[in-house]
Amino acid sequence: MVEIIKRGQPKGERVHDITCRYCDSELRFREHEAKITHDQREGDFMTITCPVCKGSLTKVYHP
Ligand SMILES: [Zn+2]
Numbered sequence: 391m392v393e394i395i396k397r398g399q400p401k402g403e404r405v406h407d408i409t410c411r412y413c414d415s416e417l418r419f420r421e422h423e424a425k426i427t428h429d430q431r432e433g434d435f436m437t438i439t440c441p442v443c444k445g446s447l448t449k450v451y452h453p
Pocket residue numbers: 410411412413414415440441442443444445
């Protein structure tokens with residue numbers, strides 16, 4: 391039987407908090423709800439749409 395030494399989380403299930411920079415709403419989203427962009431120069435980032443003001447928000451993504 392496989393023993394769990396430290397429980398992790400599937401990557402798509404990781405939760406992130408973000409404050410909308412357009413309307414100050416505090417939001418929480420799971421990674422699978424974000425669009426992940428892989429950028430060679432800028433690094434990877436996630437994009438979500440604020441449900442309040444429809445603003446486009448980005449946050450750094452750590453694979
Ligand atoms: Zn907003």
